[in-house]
Amino acid sequence: MTKSYALLAVVVAAALSVAAPALAADAVKIGILWPLTGNAGAAGLASKAAVEVAADIINNTHPEMGDLPLAKSAGLPNMGGAKLELTFVDHQGNPSLAQQLATRLITQDKVNVLMGAYQSSCSFTATAIAERYGVPMMVGDSAAGNITGRGFKWVFRATPIATDYARAYMRFIGDMKKQGKKIDSIAVVNENTDYGTSVAAEVVAEAKKANVSVAIQIPYSASSTDVSAQVLQLKEKNPDVVIFISYTADSILYMKTMKNLNYKPPMVIGDDSGFSDPSFIPAVKDVAQGVMNRSAWVIGKPGSVTYKINEMYKAKTGRDLDDTSARNMQGFFALADALNRAGSTDPEKIRVALTQTDLKPNVLMMGYNGVKFDNTGQNSLAATYLIQLHGDNYVLVWPEDHAEAKLQWPMTGTK
Amino acid sequence: MKAALARNPILLLTAAALLFYPVVFTDAFYRDIGVTFLLAAISASAWNIVGGYAGQVSVGHAMFFGIGAYAPLLVYTVTGWPPMAGIPVGVILGCALALAIGKPSFRLTGHYFSMATIAVAELIRIFFGTWAFVGAAIGLQGPAVGRGWWDLTFRSEVPYYYIFLAVLVVLLALTWTLERRRFGYYLRATKAGERAARSLGVPVRSTKMQALVLSATFTSIAGSLYSIKTGFIDPESGFGILVSVQMVIIAALGGAGTLFGPFIGALVLIPLQTATNTWFGGGGTGLTYILYGGIIVLIARYEPGGVLDLWTRLTSRGGRDHAS
Numbered sequence: 001m002t003k004s005y006a007l008l009a010v011v012v013a014a015a016l017s018v019a020a021p022a023l024a025a026d027a028v029k030i031g032i033l034w035p036l037t038g039n040a041g042a043a044g045l046a047s048k049a050a051v052e053v054a055a056d057i058i059n060n061t062h063p064e065m066g067d068l069p070l071a072k073s074a075g076l077p078n079m080g081g082a083k084l085e086l087t088f089v090d091h092q093g094n095p096s097l098a099q100q101l102a103t104r105l106i107t108q109d110k111v112n113v114l115m116g117a118y119q120s121s122c123s124f125t126a127t128a129i130a131e132r133y134g135v136p137m138m139v140g141d142s143a144a145g146n147i148t149g150r151g152f153k154w155v156f157r158a159t160p161i162a163t164d165y166a167r168a169y170m171r172f173i174g175d176m177k178k179q180g181k182k183i184d185s186i187a188v189v190n191e192n193t194d195y196g197t198s199v200a201a202e203v204v205a206e207a208k209k210a211n212v213s214v215a216i217q218i219p220y221s222a223s224s225t226d227v228s229a230q231v232l233q234l235k236e237k238n239p240d241v242v243i244f245i246s247y248t249a250d251s252i253l254y255m256k257t258m259k260n261l262n263y264k265p266p267m268v269i270g271d272d273s274g275f276s277d278p279s280f281i282p283a284v285k286d287v288a289q290g291v292m293n294r295s296a297w298v299i300g301k302p303g304s305v306t307y308k309i310n311e312m313y314k315a316k317t318g319r320d321l322d323d324t325s326a327r328n329m330q331g332f333f334a335l336a337d338a339l340n341r342a343g344s345t346d347p348e349k350i351r352v353a354l355t356q357t358d359l360k361p362n363v364l365m366m367g368y369n370g371v372k373f374d375n376t377g378q379n380s381l382a383a384t385y386l387i388q389l390h391g392d393n394y395v396l397v398w399p400e401d402h403a404e405a406k407l408q409w410p411m412t413g414t415k
Numbered sequence: 416m417k418a419a420l421a422r423n424p425i426l427l428l429t430a431a432a433l434l435f436y437p438v439v440f441t442d443a444f445y446r447d448i449g450v451t452f453l454l455a456a457i458s459a460s461a462w463n464i465v466g467g468y469a470g471q472v473s474v475g476h477a478m479f480f481g482i483g484a485y486a487p488l489l490v491y492t493v494t495g496w497p498p499m500a501g502i503p504v505g506v507i508l509g510c511a512l513a514l515a516i517g518k519p520s521f522r523l524t525g526h527y528f529s530m531a532t533i534a535v536a537e538l539i540r541i542f543f544g545t546w547a548f549v550g551a552a553i554g555l556q557g558p559a560v561g562r563g564w565w566d567l568t569f570r571s572e573v574p575y576y577y578i579f580l581a582v583l584v585v586l587l588a589l590t591w592t593l594e595r596r597r598f599g600y601y602l603r604a605t606k607a608g609e610r611a612a613r614s615l616g617v618p619v620r621s622t623k624m625q626a627l628v629l630s631a632t633f634t635s636i637a638g639s640l641y642s643i644k645t646g647f648i649d650p651e652s653g654f655g656i657l658v659s660v661q662m663v664i665i666a667a668l669g670g671a672g673t674l675f676g677p678f679i680g681a682l683v684l685i686p687l688q689t690a691t692n693t694w695f696g697g698g699g700t701g702l703t704y705i706l707y708g709g710i711i712v713l714i715a716r717y718e719p720g721g722v723l724d725l726w727t728r729l730t731s732r733g734g735r736d737h738a739s
Contacts, residue, residue, distance in 0.1 A: 036696065037696075037704065089692075089696055090692065090696035092692075092696075093651075094652065095645060095647050095649070095652050096451075096641070096645050096652065097692075099447075099645055100444070100447050100448070100451065100689075101692075103443050103444050103447050103572075104444040104447075104693070106443075107442055107443040107444050108442065108444045120553070121554060121647065121649050121651070121652065124554075124556060124646075124647045125645055125646065125647050128559070128646055128647075131559075131560070132570050144553060146556075150556075150559035151559060151560065152559065192544060192545055192551075192552060193544065193552040194551075194552040194553045194554070194649065195552075196552075197551050197552045197553060198552075198553055219545065
């Protein structure tokens, strides 16, 4: 009798072990649109590596990642451990191609959700397709204000946008004034494509609200090879803070030209981008000492969750995570959290789960105040830090309660 | 044209294939490729009138495309009217621009026209990038959600397909008609040699001008169709140099200066573009461009007359073999 029970047990166990893979939930498909070639190809590839790391953290067990959502379990627990399956497409920065590829991901690859698309122009067209087909789309990093706010139901954006940056700068300037620093006027210098134009417009608007006088706004072309005219204009207006919204080569050029023309404002704030480029610090380390920069991403101390994430990313790419790819990674985590709460691949359930997202700062890898989408789909708790160049590295100096080092004012640089 | 259709079984088959394509391919992605193909065929065929037939190689046709693309969305943004209302505005502005450019540059011969078109297109692109009225660098958007059929914001690709197909048929029929009239001979005479043509009494300058205006009209319509379908336009996708270059490549690939050359060029290039991007685009290796470029180089090296030339040569050789 016992023998037959044992036999039965073996048979049942065998049957279960055969049946188990069949019972495992189907993968959840995420279609991701980024520029993987062309001008912005580097940003797209960095973001691709970042979400691949995030998918690894979610799909496998990573108890060392602390409170990060879905790190401890393998796959999505509410969906029977379903894994995330990523499909990447390259829209090459072409809005029409982004539209076509979004259609392909939805109708051919049958993805459950979409993510993308870096350039705001491509996010405009891809989100319209997501809305048309009723497929949730997470915008990880596109700054143009009206990507959300077109009355779309299916579009969510985790990243802070131009308004958030502009508000952060104004709050920072307000804090400095409270500390008794003299800030009578600021200047805004921006490259003249959509990025620089939209951020500059918000900075000027927020400055007006905050009663900060804008002495001058200087739009210029990022491909300029001589910016001495612009620097001379700044020198003449003599503002207390200069905010640069610049790409890489031009931000370096500005720093060098300012030194050559013997001009140093009390403070320079760079709006991420060029100031965060790996080539910025080696090129102008001396003249740019004390320059402020924006970043919601900080690697953190060894042993911290962010430090471990960065180690995983570094092992994969050989570089540190940057603000852009980290923001995409955070958007991906927020999306995965919603997918798990939805517990189903039904688009409407995922959409509802996204609207109910409420991530607290302790489960985030970024310096946001949380992730919670307002009724336009924009993360109303998005925020950003300000970092400052001290020696060879940027360190977190503002807001004060998160600061790693003491803020230096004015910037030192070498005159 | 009807007689030509009956005489030529290939033409008849192509017409049937075009007509039934969205019925056979019900997948939205394939239909979208169909629409992209038609748009490429329209703009390259429009370019062909002045660039192919008249031999005036414009490398700045994006200026007409962009003006046509901006007009509907600008009209919508300013007045709230359906974007369609902007199509004639785009055509009028495009023609005015054609006259403004043609007048001085057609006085000169050689590459001046090509150079002028590149310069003007780039100038407009930079200008639009800073002009707040047209959305500066951020561009313009159409209605986010269609308010009715007159907004032409369809969920399905099929209506776009047939609208685009109708425009292509009108354009090709018009080109076919002109080809057989005095104007067509003037065009070819101009291309063959301006001085000789002039000595024979061909009004070279006005012929070139008429060709440019006609070409600008249809390129502008192509731009309008593009922006209405995409629902978005910015300086790069309207006036970018690649927009111009694609028209030239497609026409040259298929056979510039022939009725169906641009059509065939688009037939080769658009599926090729899509396929290489679908197969190799996700890795970010740039393999798409390498393959795409490689095929263009091969065709340009071994068949500079375009695919149509190759086809004619192959079939005529076949014909001879058959006869002997």
